[in-house]
Structures are given as structure tokens and as C-alpha cells.
Amino acid sequence: MSTTDFFTAMEVSASGLSAQRTRMNVASSNLANAQTTQAAGGGPYKRRDVVLSSVDMPGMQGHDFSQAVKGVAVTQISQDANPPRLEYDPGHPQANAQGYVAYPNVNPVEEMVDMITASRAYEAGITAMSTAVNMAERALGIGR
Amino acid sequence: MSIAPMNITAPVIAPVEHTPKKQDGLGDAFSHALSEASNAEKTSTSQAERFAKGDPTMGIHEVMIASEKANIEIRYATTLKNKAIEAYRELMNTQV
Numbered sequence: 001m002s003t004t005d006f007f008t009a010m011e012v013s014a015s016g017l018s019a020q021r022t023r024m025n026v027a028s029s030n031l032a033n034a035q036t037t038q039a040a041g042g043g044p045y046k047r048r049d050v051v052l053s054s055v056d057m058p059g060m061q062g063h064d065f066s067q068a069v070k071g072v073a074v075t076q077i078s079q080d081a082n083p084p085r086l087e088y089d090p091g092h093p094q095a096n097a098q099g100y101v102a103y104p105n106v107n108p109v110e111e112m113v114d115m116i117t118a119s120r121a122y123e124a125g126i127t128a129m130s131t132a133v134n135m136a137e138r139a140l141g142i143g144r
Numbered sequence: 145m146s147i148a149p150m151n152i153t154a155p156v157i158a159p160v161e162h163t164p165k166k167q168d169g170l171g172d173a174f175s176h177a178l179s180e181a182s183n184a185e186k187t188s189t190s191q192a193e194r195f196a197k198g199d200p201t202m203g204i205h206e207v208m209i210a211s212e213k214a215n216i217e218i219r220y221a222t223t224l225k226n227k228a229i230e231a232y233r234e235l236m237n238t239q240v
Contacts, residue, residue, distance in 0.1 A: 006216070007213060010209055010212070010213065011209075013209075014205060014206060014209050017203070017205040018203060018206070021203055021205070126205075129209065129212075133212055133216065136216050137216070137219070140216075140219050140220060143227075
């Protein structure tokens with residue numbers, strides 16, 4: 001149908017919104033676990049990061065520019081390999097023989113920046129989609 | 145000296161064949177748009193329902209986008225319907 005092109009733009013924006021939502025979830029998980037000394041699998045919580053990849057849009061197969069229009073998806077949530085932050089606290093139940101406690105390698109400032117970036121990218125995606133919707137509505141208004 | 149006769153074997157302008165053939169009219173376009181609108185509306189409703197039931201895979205934006213799509217589809221069908229009626233009225237008002 002004739003509005004498919006605008007719908008493709010909307011679907012691409014939607015994939016971006018989903019990706020940014022996942023990113024926001026990961027950032028808040030990192031912030032919430034900034035003091036977690038015992039995570040699943042032992043050791044302190046490790047900072048997570050999303051890996052974004054471009055993916056084909058379902059409606060674009062066979063289209064001339066199918067390789068140009070791509071959506072985005074979170075394909076992997078990787079763990080930060082940086083070493084944990086060691087803090088001297090001999091009274092802590094998780095303290096090692098030297099009296100150091102391993103805290104997660106999460107930097108709250110970094111997470112705040114990540115959250116702001118995700119929020120701005122989400123806004124940008126919504127703006128792109130509103131523009132597509134506006135264009136479709138303008139097209140419907142032709143000849144009125 | 146003789147003038148060669150004009151040999152016209154084929155008419156210069158081919159006659160237009162008025163064979164009524166089945167083609168997509170406004171009515172077909174409208175019914176197609178209407179079914180698309182109906183599908184979009186169903187998708188929107190089911191997504192809103194899943195979201196309300198707490199489906200973790202359903203994002204707010206997905207629900208809103210589906211409803212926006214349904215809105216556009218319905219307006220497209222409405223516009224087609226208006227155009228079809230307008231064209232019909234135009235024909236009916238022809239002075240004879």
C-alpha cells in the first residue's frame with residue numbers, strides 16, 4: 001500500500017526506540033548494582049554494555065534500497081572486562097585475606113552520561129517518527 | 145510517367161479497442177485499504193491488550209506506534225472513501 005514507505009520509517013524508528021530502551025535498562029541495572037559485591041557466578045557485579053547492530057527491515061526485501069535502510073537491534077550485552085574496584089574494609093564479609101573488598105567496576109558518572117545519551121537518542125527517534133507520521137498525514141491532505 | 149499509388153496497408157492510427165477489462169477501480173482500492181486498516185486496528189488492539197496485561201516484551205512505544213499506524217490506515221481508507229463518493233457525485237451531477 002502507498003503508505004508503506006512511511007511505515008518503514010516508523011518501523012526503523014521503533015527499532016531504535018527499543019534499542020535505546022534496552023540501553024536505558026542496562027544503565028539502570030549498572031547503577032542499581034554499583035555496590036553489589038556478590039553477583040551470580042561469584043565475585044562483584046560486572047558492568048554491562050549493549051552492542052548495537054544494524055538489521056534488515058522485514059518490509060524492505062526486494063526493494064532497491066533494502067541495503068540502505070536498516071533497523072537497529074541489541075545483539076549482545078557484553079560485560080566490562082575492567083578489573084573491580086578494591087576498597088579496604090576488613091570488617092566486610094566479602095573482604096579478601098588482605099582486607100580488601102572487590103566492588104563493581106561501575107562508574108556512576110559514566111552511567112549518567114550513558115543514560116542521558118540513551119534519553120536523547122530516544123527523543124531523536126520519536127522526532128524522526130513524528131516527522132514520518134506528519135509526512136503521511138500531509139500526503140493524505142493532498143487535494144483537500 | 146505515372147504516379148505510384150499510395151500503398152497504405154495499415155491505418156496510421158490504430159483503432160482504440162474498447163474492450164471492457166477487469167481493472168482495479170476505486171472500490172477495490174477502498175476495500176483493500178479498509179482491510180489494511182482493519183488489520184492495523186486489530187494489531188493495535190492486541191498490542192494494547194498485551195501491554196495492559198503486563199507482557200514484558202511489549203514496550204509503550206510499540207503500542208503507541210501501532211495505534212498511530214492504525215490511525216493513518218483508517219484515515220487513508222476514509223480519504224479514499226471520500227474521493228470515491230466525490231467522484232460518483234461529480235458524475236451524477238453531469239448535465240444531460
